Amino acid sequence: MNQAVVISTRVLATINSLPDEERSAMAAALTGEFILGMDVSKELTEMQQIVYRIIRNYVVSDMRRAAN
Numbered sequence: 001m002n003q004a005v006v007i008s009t010r011v012l013a014t015i016n017s018l019p020d021e022e023r024s025a026m027a028a029a030l031t032g033e034f035i036l037g038m039d040v041s042k043e044l045t046e047m048q049q050i051v052y053r054i055i056r057n058y059v060v061s062d063m064r065r066a067a068n
């Protein structure tokens with residue numbers, strides 16, 4: 001990925017509002033996907049996958065906005 005990863009205040013607020021265990025899982029998943037290029041879906045529970053998809057959509061949306 002040649003595009004800068006944008007972690008907006010919306011993303012940070014969403015992650016910080018989660019319980020500690022979930023917060024760690026989301027941070028690891030974001031790092032895994034956007035920095036290391038890993039498929040993180042298998043490492044998350046079903047509920048974590050739902051939350052991650054929401055946060056991921058925020059990140060992708062913010063990256064698109066920053067690119068324009």
